[in-house]
Amino acid sequence: MSVSDPASYPDTLPADIIDGNAAPVTTGRSGAPERVVLRLARPYLNRLLGAGLLAAATEFAALALMSTATWLLMSAAGRPPLDRLTVAIVAVRALAIGRGVLRYTERLAGHDAVLRLVTDVRTRVFAALAARRDSAGQRSGDALSRLVSDVEAVQDLLLRVLVPATAAGLVSVVAVAATMVVSPAAAGTLAVGLLFAGVALPVLATVLTRRAAAELAPLRGALATDAVDLTHGAADLAAFGATDRARGAATGRIQRLARIERRLAAAGFAVDALGVLVAGLTAGAVLLVALADGVAGVLVGVLAVGTLVAVEVALALVGAARQWTGLRAGLTRVAALLREAPAVTAATPPPGPAPTAVEIRFSDVTVRYRSAGPPALDRFRLDLPPGRRVAVVGPSGAGKSTLAAVLTGSVRPAAGRIVLDGQDLSAYPAELLPRFVGGLLAEAYVFHATVRENLLLGRPGAPEEDLNAATAAAGLARWVREQPDGWDTVVGEEGGQLSGGQRQRLALARALLAEPAVLVLDEPTEGLDPVAADDVLASVLAATPAQRSVLLISHRLRGLDAVDEILVLESGRVVQRGRHADLVATPGWYRDQWQLQEVAERGYLALGPLP
Numbered sequence: 001m002s003v004s005d006p007a008s009y010p011d012t013l014p015a016d017i018i019d020g021n022a023a024p025v026t027t028g029r030s031g032a033p034e035r036v037v038l039r040l041a042r043p044y045l046n047r048l049l050g051a052g053l054l055a056a057a058t059e060f061a062a063l064a065l066m067s068t069a070t071w072l073l074m075s076a077a078g079r080p081p082l083d084r085l086t087v088a089i090v091a092v093r094a095l096a097i098g099r100g101v102l103r104y105t106e107r108l109a110g111h112d113a114v115l116r117l118v119t120d121v122r123t124r125v126f127a128a129l130a131a132r133r134d135s136a137g138q139r140s141g142d143a144l145s146r147l148v149s150d151v152e153a154v155q156d157l158l159l160r161v162l163v164p165a166t167a168a169g170l171v172s173v174v175a176v177a178a179t180m181v182v183s184p185a186a187a188g189t190l191a192v193g194l195l196f197a198g199v200a201l202p203v204l205a206t207v208l209t210r211r212a213a214a215e216l217a218p219l220r221g222a223l224a225t226d227a228v229d230l231t232h233g234a235a236d237l238a239a240f241g242a243t244d245r246a247r248g249a250a251t252g253r254i255q256r257l258a259r260i261e262r263r264l265a266a267a268g269f270a271v272d273a274l275g276v277l278v279a280g281l282t283a284g285a286v287l288l289v290a291l292a293d294g295v296a297g298v299l300v301g302v303l304a305v306g307t308l309v310a311v312e313v314a315l316a317l318v319g320a321a322r323q324w325t326g327l328r329a330g331l332t333r334v335a336a337l338l339r340e341a342p343a344v345t346a347a348t349p350p351p352g353p354a355p356t357a358v359e360i361r362f363s364d365v366t367v368r369y370r371s372a373g374p375p376a377l378d379r380f381r382l383d384l385p386p387g388r389r390v391a392v393v394g395p396s397g398a399g400k401s402t403l404a405a406v407l408t409g410s411v412r413p414a415a416g417r418i419v420l421d422g423q424d425l426s427a428y429p430a431e432l433l434p435r436f437v438g439g440l441l442a443e444a445y446v447f448h449a450t451v452r453e454n455l456l457l458g459r460p461g462a463p464e465e466d467l468n469a470a471t472a473a474a475g476l477a478r479w480v481r482e483q484p485d486g487w488d489t490v491v492g493e494e495g496g497q498l499s500g501g502q503r504q505r506l507a508l509a510r511a512l513l514a515e516p517a518v519l520v521l522d523e524p525t526e527g528l529d530p531v532a533a534d535d536v537l538a539s540v541l542a543a544t545p546a547q548r549s550v551l552l553i554s555h556r557l558r559g560l561d562a563v564d565e566i567l568v569l570e571s572g573r574v575v576q577r578g579r580h581a582d583l584v585a586t587p588g589w590y591r592d593q594w595q596l597q598e599v600a601e602r603g604y605l606a607l608g609p610l611p
């Protein structure tokens with residue numbers, strides 16, 4: 001059974017959360033992906049600006065170093081008195097050391113700002129992915145790819161695009177201005193060369209790589225999904241003889257990815273070669289123009305070498321443009337998540353004991369997973385006062401798990417209201433709701449940890465006697481006692497070292513230990529044989545304190561005579577309601593199902609133990 005956010009799920013959580021100490025963060029709803037991402041960079045703007053200036057200073061130091069060194073070498077050839085060279089010698093040393101120091105400081109400042117920003121972005125992307133829960137179409141591999149490689153695109157946007165682009169722009173302006181002092185004509189020639197290197201070639205690189213780059217991020221996402229499917233689904237693929245087919249599909253994607261990357265690399269090399277050509281041609285042209293302009297010999301050499309360095313700095317823009325093109329798809333995916341990211345709240349549950357008795361009322365609750373599709377829950381009504389025990393039954397796909405999901409807040413209704421103690425359920429922050437409503441949801445996850453750690457997830461710090469009581473009610477206590485490591489028995493990844501029934505009992509014990517005021521139990525006895533199922537259901541109901549209410553979802557009708565009311569759901573609607581005795585006496589789904597199950601179980605029990 002799986003449920004997820006319907007199409008009607010709102011983009012943000014309500015701001016009027018009940019303790020009012022959380023403020024929604026506006027991440028913007030429109031604009032280019034860069035703008036959406038950079039809006040989050042505001043708190044780090046000064047640090048980023050500092051990093052940009054330091055990068056420019058580093059490049060400028062490199063330019064000044066090469067120019068001064070050229071002047072020094074060419075002047076030294078004329079054997080002037082040493083004192084005429086002293087300043088240049090000191091400058092070369094200072095620039096050589098200064099460049100290293102500046103580069104180091106720039107890297108430190110840039111990474112400091114960017115890693116802070118990336119932490120924020122990753123938190124919000126994670127919040128958005130978590131808010132979607134298991135929404136239709138969302139794949140864990142793709143989510144992982146968004147969280148890891150797409151968020152790295154944000155880092156690269158700043159460190160490999162914006163910072164170097166700022167530095168290249170500033171150094172180009174300074175280089176042209178300095179050349180202007182020596183020869184305006186040479187400065188004009190340099191400006192043309194810089195425009196080629198810093199504008200025309202980056203545009204060319206963008207055009208050549210844009211289409212291929214747009215395919216890369218989704219393809220990487222699909223490959224990550226393949227990796228998850230091939231590892232998690234390995235046993236099932238092998239059982240159906242489908243391993244080769246699945247591996248073949250993944251290999252096909254890998255080959256496509258490799259082809260695209262080769263194409264990108266080839267285009268990149270071609271543009272790089274053009275860059276070298278532009279640098280050489282610009283240096284040659286500056287040299288000729290400077291000579292024609294009557295610039296003295298030594299300065300001509302300085303201009304030529306300075307031009308080579310300046311053009312090389314401007315060529316960093318080609319790399320930045322290429323990076324930017326490659327990052328856009330990832331940035332777009334991150335921006336899409338940031339736009340829907342719920343407010344990151346600082347809300348924490350208020351201190352004090354968890355509530356033990358609450359009242360819940362469903363008023364005409366309708367849930368739709370697809371806006372045009374039929375409702376999974378249709379104008380559902382129910383009063384669940386403290387202490388009431390209600391069972392929900394019905395055929396497969398009737399909407400039972402959807403009801404549990406709505407009640408635990410993971411799915412929002414498209415219409416109607418769920419009111420918990422006078423407050424709309426949506427007004428409760430996600431951190432607070434489990435204190436009121438919780439329990440065993442469909443396909444509960446068992447962690448790769450010890451039995452104790454898995455249980456304490458339900459109620460951290462619970463004393464051992466409570467662990468004993470919960471495991472006894474779930475029928476797991478004897479098994480725990482028999483294990484050499486007892487509570488410290490490791491249960492394996494996804495509880496893989498347990499039987500299906502033990503896994504279910506462990507998840508059930510954890511739900512009981514959590515002691516929410518409203519206990520939701522979605523198929524608590526799934527995977528247990530009929531006798532064990534009867535025992536477990538009876539002991540779970542007996543172990544739940546009288547003032548706590550229970551919403552029990554079940555395929556199995558035995559044992560439901562212990563609950564106060566039974567609702568029969570069909571296609572999201574309540575078609576029958578009443579107590580067990582009334583329903584078995586009334587023609588309808590419940591009576592038919594009861595008779596079928598009784599016959600089947602009598603047959604099972606008549607088999608008895610094998611000799």
Ligand SMILES: Nc1ncnc2c1ncn2[C@@H]1O[C@H](COP(=O)(O)OP(=O)(O)OP(=O)(O)O)[C@@H](O)[C@H]1O
Pocket residue numbers: 001002003004005134135136369370376394395396397398399400401402403
């Ligand atoms: N994530 C989802 N996306 C789209 N439709 C969904 C999703 N989850 C459930 N549905 C649909 O909603 C309806 C109710 O599903 P739900 O899981 O609540 O039924 P159920 O009564 O719990 O079924 P079962 O007893 O088989 O577990 C079904 O038609 C199902 O296909």
